[in-house]
Amino acid sequence: MKQxxxxxGSLNIGFLQTLxxxxxxxxxxxxxxxxxxxxxMSRFAPxxxxxxxxxxxxxxxxxxxxxxxxxxxxxxxxxxxIWGSGEMGRFLAASVSFIxxxxxxxxxxxxxxxxxxxxxxxxxxxxxxxxxxxxxxxxTLLQMIKRIVPPISNEIITLVKDTSLARxxxxxxxxxxxxxxxxxxxxxxxAIWPLFFTMIYYLVFSGILTVLLGKLEKKLNYFR
Amino acid sequence: xxxxxxxxxxxxxxxxxxxxxxxxxxxxxxxxxxxxSSGSGKTTLLRCLNFLERPDRGIIKVNDEILFxxxxxxxxxxxxxxxxxxxxxLVFQSFNLFPQYTALENVMLAKQLLAKQLPEYKTDKxxxxxxxxxxxxxxxxxxxxxxxMSNYPHQLSGGQCQRVAIARALALKPDILCFDEPTSALxxxxxxxxxxxxKKLSEQNTTMIIVTHEMSFAKDVSNQVIFMDxxxxxxxxxxxxxxxNPANERTRQFLSHYNQ
Amino acid sequence: xxxxxxxLLSVAMVLSLAACSKKTETSGSDLDYxxxxxKLVVGITDFAPMDYKEDSEEWIGFDADMAKAFAASIGVDVxxxxxxxxxxxxxxxxxxxxxxxxxMTLTDEVTSAMDCSNAYCRNSQIVIVKADKAEEYNSTDxxxxxxxxVEAGSAGEEMAKENGYTYNSVEQQxxxxxxxxxxxxxxxxxxxxxxxAMVGEGTDYADLTxxxxxxxxxxxxxxxxxxxxxxxxxxxxxxxxxxGSLLECAQKYGIENSIIAQ
Numbered sequence: 001m002k003q004x005x006x007x008x009g010s011l012n013i014g015f016l017q018t019l020x021x022x023x024x025x026x027x028x029x030x031x032x033x034x035x036x037x038x039x040x041m042s043r044f045a046p047x048x049x050x051x052x053x054x055x056x057x058x059x060x061x062x063x064x065x066x067x068x069x070x071x072x073x074x075x076x077x078x079x080x081x082i083w084g085s086g087e088m089g090r091f092l093a094a095s096v097s098f099i100x101x102x103x104x105x106x107x108x109x110x111x112x113x114x115x116x117x118x119x120x121x122x123x124x125x126x127x128x129x130x131x132x133x134x135x136x137x138x139x140t141l142l143q144m145i146k147r148i149v150p151p152i153s154n155e156i157i158t159l160v161k162d163t164s165l166a167r168x169x170x171x172x173x174x175x176x177x178x179x180x181x182x183x184x185x186x187x188x189x190x191a192i193w194p195l196f197f198t199m200i201y202y203l204v205f206s207g208i209l210t211v212l213l214g215k216l217e218k219k220l221n222y223f224r
Numbered sequence: 225x226x227x228x229x230x231x232x233x234x235x236x237x238x239x240x241x242x243x244x245x246x247x248x249x250x251x252x253x254x255x256x257x258x259x260x261s262s263g264s265g266k267t268t269l270l271r272c273l274n275f276l277e278r279p280d281r282g283i284i285k286v287n288d289e290i291l292f293x294x295x296x297x298x299x300x301x302x303x304x305x306x307x308x309x310x311x312x313x314l315v316f317q318s319f320n321l322f323p324q325y326t327a328l329e330n331v332m333l334a335k336q337l338l339a340k341q342l343p344e345y346k347t348d349k350x351x352x353x354x355x356x357x358x359x360x361x362x363x364x365x366x367x368x369x370x371x372x373m374s375n376y377p378h379q380l381s382g383g384q385c386q387r388v389a390i391a392r393a394l395a396l397k398p399d400i401l402c403f404d405e406p407t408s409a410l411x412x413x414x415x416x417x418x419x420x421x422x423k424k425l426s427e428q429n430t431t432m433i434i435v436t437h438e439m440s441f442a443k444d445v446s447n448q449v450i451f452m453d454x455x456x457x458x459x460x461x462x463x464x465x466x467x468x469n470p471a472n473e474r475t476r477q478f479l480s481h482y483n484q
Numbered sequence: 485x486x487x488x489x490x491x492l493l494s495v496a497m498v499l500s501l502a503a504c505s506k507k508t509e510t511s512g513s514d515l516d517y518x519x520x521x522x523k524l525v526v527g528i529t530d531f532a533p534m535d536y537k538e539d540s541e542e543w544i545g546f547d548a549d550m551a552k553a554f555a556a557s558i559g560v561d562v563x564x565x566x567x568x569x570x571x572x573x574x575x576x577x578x579x580x581x582x583x584x585x586x587x588m589t590l591t592d593e594v595t596s597a598m599d600c601s602n603a604y605c606r607n608s609q610i611v612i613v614k615a616d617k618a619e620e621y622n623s624t625d626x627x628x629x630x631x632x633x634v635e636a637g638s639a640g641e642e643m644a645k646e647n648g649y650t651y652n653s654v655e656q657q658x659x660x661x662x663x664x665x666x667x668x669x670x671x672x673x674x675x676x677x678x679x680x681a682m683v684g685e686g687t688d689y690a691d692l693t694x695x696x697x698x699x700x701x702x703x704x705x706x707x708x709x710x711x712x713x714x715x716x717x718x719x720x721x722x723x724x725x726x727x728g729s730l731l732e733c734a735q736k737y738g739i740e741n742s743i744i745a746q
Contacts, residue, residue, distance in 0.1 A: 006539075072571070075578020085525040085580050086565055124320035127274050128334035128396060129310045138333065142324045170568045184658055185530045186537050190665065190688045223323040224378040 006186050007194045014177025015201050021094055021163045021173065026156070028099035033106030040111060051107075058104040064165050067097040071169040087172070094166040098159075105155055113148040114140065146220040153213040160206050174198055225288055227252040227431055228400055233282035235268060242268045243279070244455040250400070250448070253429035257442035257463070260452035261478060266435045269452070270402050273433070274314045275305045286311045286399055313393035317405040319385045321377040327388045328373040331360040331395050338396075363391040367421055383414035387421055394425075401425070403434040439482045443467045451475045514711035515558065518582055523561040526551045527581035529569050533681050533737040534587035546605075546737040547585050553729070554720050570637065573597045576708050583713065584706040587677060589639045591701075599709050601717045603702030604730075606742045609643045610676040612664055612683055615693040621671065622695050630670035633663035640673035643698045658682075661689055673698065677739060702744065721746045 039051030058066065071093040075081030083089030117140050125135035164175045178198035181191040188194075226249040235243040243265050250256050258266045271277045273284065275292070278300070284292040291308040293299050299308075321330050335356045339345055345352060364373050367387040377385055386406055393401055403422065407415040419441050426432065426445050436442050442449060442463065449466040451459040451474075459472045470476045518524050526548075528535040534547040543564040555562035567575050567584075575581045576598060589607060590600055613621050613630075621627045624647075632651035634640040640660070644651040652669060654660050660672035661682065679694045681687070707713045724730040725746035734740040 068571075071580075072574045072578050075580060076574055081579040083580065085582075086563055089580065118318075118320075120316060120318055120320035121322065123276055124316065124322070125334075126276065126306075127309060127312070127314040128392070129306055130334060130337060131306065134337050138337065139322050146324075168568060170566055170571075172566060180530050182656070182658055182662070184532055184536070184682060186539070187532075188688075189532075189658055189682055190662055223376050 003188050003191070006188065007181060007191075007197065010177045010180070010186065011174055011194065011197055011201060014172055014174035017091070017171060018160075018163045018173040018201075019205075020091070021098060021166060021171070022159060024095045025098040025102055025159060025163075028095065029102035029106055032099060032103035034110055036103055036107035037110035037114065040107060041114070055104045055107060058101055059108070063097065063101045063162065064168050066101060067094060067165065067169055070097045070100075090166075090169050090171045093169060094171045098163070098166075102155065102159060106152065109148050109151045109155070110144070112151075113144040116147055117143050142220075146223070149213065149217050149220060153210075153217070156209060156213065157206050160202065160209065174201055226250060227287060229283075229285040229288075230273075231283040231285075233269070233272060233279045233284070235272060235277060235279050242455050243272070246282070246457055248450060248457065248460060250431065250433065252431055254447040255426045255432045255434065255445050256448045256450065257446040258433065258435045258450045258452060259437070259439065259442060259466075259478075264452040265455045266452050267404055270314070270404050270433065270435050273400075273402060274312050275309050276314075310396055311399045313396060313398035313401040315386070315389050315393050315401070315403045315406050317408050319377070319382075319389045319409070321385055321388055321392070323377050326374045326376055327364060327369060327380065327384075327391075328357075328360055330377070330388055331363060331392045332356050334392070335360070335395050360391070360395055363394055364388070367391050368417070381414060382410045383417045386410065386418045390418075390421060390425075394430075399431060401430055401432045403432065403436070405435055405437065407436070407438060439467070439479070451478065453478070514582070514708060514713050515716055518560055518713065519558065521560075523563050524551070524555045524558070524583070525563045525565055525581045527567040527572060527575055527584045528564050528586040529566060531586055531678070533677070533739060535564065535585070546734055546739055547587060549733050549736070550724075550730070551585050553724065553733075554717060557720050558716060572706070576706065579708075582707070587675070587703050588706055589675075589701050590704045591639060591642070594704075594706060598706040599711055599714050600704040600706050601714055602721060602746065603704050603744050604721055604746070605677070605703040605739065606700060606744055607703055608676040608697040608700045609640050609673050610679050610694045611696045611698065612661060612672040612674060612679060612692055612694050613670065614664065615684075615691050618693045618695055624696055624698070627671060627696060633660040633669035633672045635660055635674070639675070639699075639701060643673055647698070661692065664692055665689055677742060680738070718746075 036051055036055065039047050040055060042048045042051070071083060071090070074083065081089075083093045121139055121143070122135055125139050130138070163173055166173055167176045170176075175198060178194045181188045181194045184190070228250040230246060230248050233243055233246040234241070246269060248256070258269065260266050268277060272279045279292065279294060281294045282292070283290060283294070290296070290299065291311065292305075298304065322333065325333060336353065339352050339356065342352065361373065364370065367390060369384060369387055369391070372380060372384055372388075377388070380388065390406075406422070407418050410418065415438070419438065422432070422434070423441075423445055434442065434445070446463045449461065449463045450457055451466060451470075451472070453474050459466060459470060459475050465471075466475065467479065470479060528543070528547070530536055531545075533545050535543055535545045536548075537543060548564065551564075552562050565581055567581060569586075572584045576584065584598070587605070587607070588594060588600075590603060594600065611621070611627055613627075621630065628647075628649070630649070632644050632649050633654050634644050634651050635657045636653035636655060638657065640657070641651070641653055651673075652663070654663060657672075657674045657678055660669070660674055663669040664672045676694070676697065683689045683692045683694055705717055707717075721730065730746070731740055731743060734743045
């Protein structure tokens with residue numbers, strides 16, 4: 001059982017990477033998704049079609065592939081490795097890939113949320129002399145948030161598990177850490193039980209998120 | 225001088241002409257009812273006055289000030305239009321209250337946002353916001369909603385919602401208050417309380433334009449009635465004349481449905 | 485729709501043009517490049533006894549220790565980065581790492597994609613079976629009918645192919661061992677250096693053992709094509725072999741018998 005502290009220590013380090021990637025992705029993709037959503041609803045045709053094309057490409061291709069291209073393309077083809085060497089570069093490249101990928105998914109959810117709000121809400125704001133941005137921030141935004149919390153929650157839980165894809169560019173998140181004991185690491189090899197511990201980390205974390213998101217959903221139930 | 229002058233207003237959607245050369249005037253303190261069958265252009269006319277639709281042609285004047293002239297591009301700018309909208313208030317058929325705000329907050333919101341542009345807002349913020357709140361409460365009391373101020377729209381009946389909506393429109397003190405079929409979305413037993421409020425406003429000399437299907441109410445409350453059909457104003461006059469003695473055959477036909 | 489296809493095709497074309505256009509130079513000295521940034525970035529995987537961690541977070545092992553000493557000899561720091569071994573060539577070419585130093589077998593595939601140092605260590609592909617079957621399967625003839633587990637893309641897989649064995653490719657050598665331990669495969673083909681460390685009495689796979697050596701191969705260090713670091717490392721190997729420090733290091737990790745004279 002002297003293996004346990006070694007495994008837990010290693011999993012903790014991996015889980016910290018998982019958490020970092022998770023939160024950075026959310027912080028980046030929430031606002032970027034909104035910008036893309038507005039782009040795809042723009043009345044200016046080029047912006048609209050470029051946004052839609054972008055969303056199609058990103059949603060239509062695997063995140064794993066996007067990550068490999070984003071990480072290796074600059075150094076291999078442009079001969080300018082913007083990511084540098086070392087762990088930080090891998091983390092940055094993974095973050096950029098995840099933010100881009102998840103903003104596209106979020107943008108579609110936002111768009112659905114915005115378009116599901118009755119036009120009468122905007123008109124009521126207009127006849128009361130509000131500007132378009134006042135209408136968005138004071139009237140539509142909260143109603144939209146209420147509508148998108150359930151689908152966004154789904155994406156967030158998916159993101160928890162998707163972070164493991166970053167191991168393709170050797171970001172050492174928790175599965176990498178757990179799996180290293182299969183191959184042999186720290187003198188422990190052929191051990192499958194660390195993977196069960198890895199599962200527990202995921203379960204606890206997604207459980208906490210599910211509870212918190214449920215609370216948020218409940219909190220927004222004060223209006224309909 | 226009339227408070228409102230509407231000249232040669234025309235409007236098409238795609239290839240359908242919805243308004244065909246509409247002309248009328250309205251005096252301060254008077255009530256104008258617009259009647260006619262569905263699809264006759266009544267609602268579009270009201271939405272043009274509130275700039276929710278832009279007329280293709282024509283002039284709209286309030287207190288002799290030109291708010292809209294299809295020939296003058298300066299009057300067509302978005303920022304200009306926003307200011308000019310405030311001459312009009314609009315009460316919607318489906319209320320369109322903001323669901324995340326209480327009745328009181330619904331009434332205060334627009335006024336609070338406008339107050340932020342006042343030069344003295346920074347120094348007198350507290351007083352200004354207090355005034356807005358007092359006025360809003362007064363309006364809701366006037367609407368008979370003194371015990372409903374902190375309720376959210378989904379906790380109110382349709383009639384109560386519509387009265388909040390009326391208070392919300394009145395809060396900005398528009399020159400002309402417009403109603404777009406204010407009772408059409410209500411159960412019959414709830415229409416009375418809304419009509420009573422509108423009647424009371426007319427007694428206080430509020431200038432109003434009402435698009436309605438409530439013929440007896442229109443007859444009772446109006447100083448002037450317009451009958452619209454297929455985008456035209458077919459007949460315009462005193463309620464007694466339109467309802468009791470219509471000159472146009474089409475008007476007579478329309479009213480006969482209601483008299484049965 | 486037509487416009488969309490045109491747009492897509494043009495994007496693809498621009499990208500591939502960019503990809504083709506400058507596939508030339510690694511201009512300038514790689515040694516100077518590393519010296520100028522002050523550190524040598526070594527791409528590795530967790531692979532005992534070459535590169536691994538024991539009790540601390542520090543990388544140790546024969547390769548790790550030699551890499552540290554080499555970096556010190558050219559006056560730079562060393563940084564170990566765990567990579568996805570499948571991506572070692574793009575990692576090198578994209579300058580994400582400066583070398584792969586991880587018990588890398590010098591196959592044709594490897595030597596054609598990178599410039600490699602002189603071989604410094606011998607290895608072989610060795611057959612692993614359950615210990616109680618070792619008597620039965622101790623010759624190349626006797627193992628023909630077995631089902632093998634091999635690491636995908638490894639030298640072991642090459643051997644299985646060459647000899648016409650029935651095999652399953654798994655992700656890692658250790659998975660191949662697990663297959664044998666679990667009985668899902670009869671035998672595995674892995675690196676002998678790894679087998680010496682991981683299989684047999686006193687290891688995690690005490691009930692497995694190694695039998696037949698299928699070939700012999702050599703380990704080297706990989707650099708970018710045209711890199712002058714290759715010469716620098718060969719010189720370093722030579723001096724450290726001559727002064728005995730290389731062998732001393734090998735003894736520390738129990739692989740002194742596999743070392744190739746420099």
